[in-house]
Amino acid sequence: MPAAQLSAYVRGVGLLGPGLDNWANGAPILAGRSPYVHKPAVLPTPAALPAAERRRTGAVVKLALAVGFEAVTNADANAAELPTVFTASGTDGTNCHEICATLASSDRQLSPTRFHNSVHNAASGYWSIAAHATPTSSVLCASDASFGAGLLEALTQVTVDRTPVLLIAYDAGYPEPLNSARPIPDAFGVALVLAPSADSPLAQIRATLSSDAADTMAEAQLEVLRASIPSARSLPLLCKLASKQPGRVVIDYLESLRIAIEVS
Amino acid sequence: MTPLLISHFTATSGIGRGLREMLSSIENKRSALAPCRFETVKLDTYVGQVQGVDEQRVVAQFDCRNNRLAQLGLAQDGFKAATEELAGRLGPKRVGVFLGTSTSGILETEIAYRHRDPETGALPADFNFRGAHDTFSVADFARHYLGLEGPTVVVSSACSSSAKVFGSARRMIEAGLIDAALVGGVDSLCLTTLYGFHSLQLVSSQPCRPFDVSRDGISIGEAAAFALLERVPSSVDSNSILLLGIGESSDAYHMSSPHPEGLGAQAAMTQALTTAGLQPADIDYINLHGTGTPSNDNAEARAVNAILGSSVPSSSTKGATGHALGAAGGIEAVICGIALQHGLMPAGLNTRSVDPALDVNYLLENRRGVLNRVMSNSFGFGGSNCSLILGRAG
Numbered sequence A: 001m002p003a004a005q006l007s008a009y010v011r012g013v014g015l016l017g018p019g020l021d022n023w024a025n026g027a028p029i030l031a032g033r034s035p036y037v038h039k040p041a042v043l044p045t046p047a048a049l050p051a052a053e054r055r056r057t058g059a060v061v062k063l064a065l066a067v068g069f070e071a072v073t074n075a076d077a078n079a080a081e082l083p084t085v086f087t088a089s090g091t092d093g094t095n096c097h098e099i100c101a102t103l104a105s106s107d108r109q110l111s112p113t114r115f116h117n118s119v120h121n122a123a124s125g126y127w128s129i130a131a132h133a134t135p136t137s138s139v140l141c142a143s144d145a146s147f148g149a150g151l152l153e154a155l156t157q158v159t160v161d162r163t164p165v166l167l168i169a170y171d172a173g174y175p176e177p178l179n180s181a182r183p184i185p186d187a188f189g190v191a192l193v194l195a196p197s198a199d200s201p202l203a204q205i206r207a208t209l210s211s212d213a214a215d216t217m218a219e220a221q222l223e224v225l226r227a228s229i230p231s232a233r234s235l236p237l238l239c240k241l242a243s244k245q246p247g248r249v250v251i252d253y254l255e256s257l258r259i260a261i262e263v264s
Numbered sequence B: 001m002t003p004l005l006i007s008h009f010t011a012t013s014g015i016g017r018g019l020r021e022m023l024s025s026i027e028n029k030r031s032a033l034a035p036c037r038f039e040t041v042k043l044d045t046y047v048g049q050v051q052g053v054d055e056q057r058v059v060a061q062f063d064c065r066n067n068r069l070a071q072l073g074l075a076q077d078g079f080k081a082a083t084e085e086l087a088g089r090l091g092p093k094r095v096g097v098f099l100g101t102s103t104s105g106i107l108e109t110e111i112a113y114r115h116r117d118p119e120t121g122a123l124p125a126d127f128n129f130r131g132a133h134d135t136f137s138v139a140d141f142a143r144h145y146l147g148l149e150g151p152t153v154v155v156s157s158a159c160s161s162s163a164k165v166f167g168s169a170r171r172m173i174e175a176g177l178i179d180a181a182l183v184g185g186v187d188s189l190c191l192t193t194l195y196g197f198h199s200l201q202l203v204s205s206q207p208c209r210p211f212d213v214s215r216d217g218i219s220i221g222e223a224a225a226f227a228l229l230e231r232v233p234s235s236v237d238s239n240s241i242l243l244l245g246i247g248e249s250s251d252a253y254h255m256s257s258p259h260p261e262g263l264g265a266q267a268a269m270t271q272a273l274t275t276a277g278l279q280p281a282d283i284d285y286i287n288l289h290g291t292g293t294p295s296n297d298n299a300e301a302r303a304v305n306a307i308l309g310s311s312v313p314s315s316s317t318k319g320a321t322g323h324a325l326g327a328a329g330g331i332e333a334v335i336c337g338i339a340l341q342h343g344l345m346p347a348g349l350n351t352r353s354v355d356p357a358l359d360v361n362y363l364l365e366n367r368r369g370v371l372n373r374v375m376s377n378s379f380g381f382g383g384s385n386c387s388l389i390l391g392r393a394g
Helices: A023-030 A051-055 A059-075 A093-103 A112-116 A122-131 A143-161 A220-228 A230-243 B019-027 B065-074 B076-090 B106-115 B129-133 B137-146 B158-174 B191-199 B263-276 B294-308 B325-342
Strands: A006-016 A084-087 A137-141 A165-171 A188-195 A203-210 A247-251 A258-263 B004-013 B046-048 B095-100 B152-155 B180-187 B223-231 B241-250 B285-287 B313-315 B373-380 B384-392
Touching (some): A006 A059, A006 A143, A006 A230, A023 A230, A059 A093, A059 A165, A059 A188, A084 A122, A084 A143, A093 A112, A093 B106, A093 B191, A112 B191, A122 B241, A137 A143, A137 B158, A137 B241, A143 A188, A143 A203, A143 A230, A143 A247, A143 A258, A143 B152, A143 B158, A165 A230, A203 A230, A220 A230, A230 A247, A230 A258, B004 B019, B004 B065, B004 B325, B019 B325, B065 B076, B065 B106, B065 B129, B065 B137, B065 B180, B065 B223, B076 B095, B076 B137, B076 B180, B076 B223, B095 B137, B095 B158, B095 B325, B106 B129, B106 B191, B137 B152, B137 B180, B152 B158, B158 B241, B158 B373, B158 B384, B180 B325, B223 B325, B241 B263, B241 B325, B263 B294, B263 B384, B294 B373, B325 B384
Parallel strands (some): A084 A137, A084 A165, B095 B152, B095 B180, B285 B373
Antiparallel strands (some): A006 A188, A137 B152, A203 A258, B004 B223, B004 B241, B180 B223, B241 B384, B373 B384
């Protein structure tokens, strides 16, 4: 049987990670036109949320909303109308640590805000409130394969349901002692607006499942990011989009499956 | 949408391991809810606990209570053998895995935090993040345990998780990336949800009473539910169960309260009818989300009334199973399968007096009748809504 192919047009990108402030700043670095200079990721406060909600948000929500709104702006899209796919390797690390520490103490009384921020779909919930977005939101986790899982979900929505989709992949680390068990060195987020039609796209992508080895990053520090942060497994694809060079790229996914992408 | 065949299904909850026990409990109106004796929890509440979970021996790489419950569930109704037969027939790379969970194996992390090194704060050396705590671990476990090699993912959108897996699997089958999917959900008791819902004052001190005039909160349960989704073959038994429609939406309203008019729920139900090509009058029974909190049931009743009117027989089975959170959509889809195959609409247990402000046809007794198409609602935290429509093939 011929391999099934998923196709979409990339309309806009959002990016935030160590040494990558946004897509406008990061694209020349990923295209090799500017040097990569490592510095910790800085997460902005989400201006689109009402003040009461804004105070309650942790790192993953700030990260997801920042890259999501950047991609929507770059795509000149309407956030309220876009179905979304949120994919992350975990929930908010600090929040998770605080809950586990409280439950291990003599007073197990949790804060209600801590609890509702503990769900894996916290970022999706806050996004829908901030963006007034009522379409469906798929909220996924596949550990280190989370970016690939999110990309497949978004591409199947574009291909099968013929709808534009906003994909947001994001990870932020845990404090100790969880950090030692699940080291994620810094926050990294990427968002893509993907669409079935070709209005002023950055590129067209066609994806198939593959057993080929995943591409790596030529720049050593970027390769460290790719290998250590699940959402940064997207970096080889982002390089292709940034350099505006057509070609094939293979991104990491599950242990026995990768995703091969033709960019044109 | 193109209907899909649910070629095999099973469920394990407090009211039974496997379909035969589940059916017997429904027929006898037996509830699993009992005073909470779980772990070291000291809360005045009832839970729907599954017995025998910790007797399961799970391979060390994936050992945690949630995966023990998953393994116990997969052992029922010949489900493991049916999945292996499917993978043998189609090829293991052509079968995807889509499972819902909210808290995965966080219980093991909660316990590990009681045993941190007093000097360094470190977790015990045998703490296993990847195979237990990780939200993905239940799907990773199922993939390895069943020898499946297709795309694999956990859907974790709180209480809609294991309904929404049907949507993700449907899209991937229709795109041709896979030919079949293992779908379902597994969620197990833990302190985060018990104390968390308590902090929101959403837990009842009695067995939950969905749609009752004096309802005052949820009872938490646990469950494992699994189904195999395939394309519909040219000839199929008339009592086979099909996935006919699915609707998904977001409230965009509040993190832990539903929209008061259930606007998101209305959108999900409408979309489910549209994708199934059905009219409201075609729905014979609704398995409500029906958590038993005042605001949830109020919003759902308004939404059901707006889209389907007030006459469709409806009930929440959470009075029997408790609210299985990320496994709720899965267990309730399986209950819909049982209802369709046996012509049995389950009574809503524990409810004594239906709230007159909730204008739906809420069943207080089991009802027999031919069922052809039924709806299952699952609505969750963060305003995540999903409605499924299942039907009999003939």
